[in-house]
Amino acid sequence: MSNLNITIGGVEFKNPVMTASGTFGSGMEYGEFVDLNRLGAVVTKGVANVPWPGNPTPRVTEVYGGMLNAIGLQNPGVDVFIKRDIPFLRQFDTKIIANVCGKSVEDYIEVVEKLSDTDIDMMEINISCPNVKEGAIAFGQKADSVYNITDVLKKHSRKPIIMKLSPNVTDITEMAKASEAAGADAISLINTITGMKIDIERRRFALANKTGGMSGPAIKPIAVRMVYQCARAVNIPIIGMGGIASSEDAIEFLMAGATAVAAGAMNFVNPYLTEELVDGIDRFLDSHNVPSVNDIIGCVD
Numbered sequence: 001m002s003n004l005n006i007t008i009g010g011v012e013f014k015n016p017v018m019t020a021s022g023t024f025g026s027g028m029e030y031g032e033f034v035d036l037n038r039l040g041a042v043v044t045k046g047v048a049n050v051p052w053p054g055n056p057t058p059r060v061t062e063v064y065g066g067m068l069n070a071i072g073l074q075n076p077g078v079d080v081f082i083k084r085d086i087p088f089l090r091q092f093d094t095k096i097i098a099n100v101c102g103k104s105v106e107d108y109i110e111v112v113e114k115l116s117d118t119d120i121d122m123m124e125i126n127i128s129c130p131n132v133k134e135g136a137i138a139f140g141q142k143a144d145s146v147y148n149i150t151d152v153l154k155k156h157s158r159k160p161i162i163m164k165l166s167p168n169v170t171d172i173t174e175m176a177k178a179s180e181a182a183g184a185d186a187i188s189l190i191n192t193i194t195g196m197k198i199d200i201e202r203r204r205f206a207l208a209n210k211t212g213g214m215s216g217p218a219i220k221p222i223a224v225r226m227v228y229q230c231a232r233a234v235n236i237p238i239i240g241m242g243g244i245a246s247s248e249d250a251i252e253f254l255m256a257g258a259t260a261v262a263a264g265a266m267n268f269v270n271p272y273l274t275e276e277l278v279d280g281i282d283r284f285l286d287s288h289n290v291p292s293v294n295d296i297i298g299c300v301d
């Protein structure tokens, strides 16, 4: 057994494998397939200050190499999340990272303050969802807005915060640097890439929202490239994601400079994926005589 422990923002994780927000709920359904005790962390679905209904359907569709989604951050609101989801997850020996969304700075502040009084371990701030009209991505596409929201939320949060970055920008390293300068404890990337699909028989968009966020294996090379670029631009830890389908994929992200990895859309294809990533990373380190996962983080130059 190699040493799989990693540390992000002062929090110690038993291994670098996490779930990507919005693809694992709060682990309630997946708990039937996955032993949540084996995961480094469960990153929960985005939660806002009040319940959001999400976008009209259809809001998911398959495409070559992945899927498009335009869920629109449907969620039950932070009060239900605190009462129902946190106690569920606390039964397991895993870290809890709560993903936060909002339409205005005030929305984000309200959620961050409420979550600061719970026993979650960290918060991930979604400033990168392409599927809602107000908020979310609007905060994540300009370096000065990334700086401002990070700075404000750091002042209101009593938990370490991770800023989740959008790939829908010209230079993601500018957003990474702005997050770091404003005091973020870590960054995570990538969120989905805006795409579109047309149903040619119906002569209509496949999604009611017209556009959706692309995730799955087809986006992995873009994500690995962006993780590598950000790892060279900042000194705070990076949680890498985008198309991870196997432990080999996860190891690519670690070697590109991610301290941890998250599995998203491919959980829908293989609900056992997260546990398989833990086993596969461990086997790789053992068979290559690498004592600790930290020895391969950012090992390509």
Ligand SMILES: Cc1cc2nc3c(=O)[nH]c(=O)nc-3n(C[C@H](O)[C@H](O)[C@H](O)COP(=O)(O)O)c2cc1C
Pocket: 020, 021, 022, 023, 045, 046, 069, 071, 073, 099, 126, 129, 164, 190, 191, 192, 214, 215, 216, 217, 219, 241, 242, 243, 244, 262, 263, 264, 265, 266
């Ligand atoms: C159905 C679905 C819902 C998602 N919901 C959220 C969300 O609530 N908050 C968030 O930050 N990211 C959300 N994401 C983005 C994922 O966490 C992840 O960043 C992205 O899908 C890339 O990883 P993947 O290719 O492994 O899925 C969602 C993705 C999907 C497919």
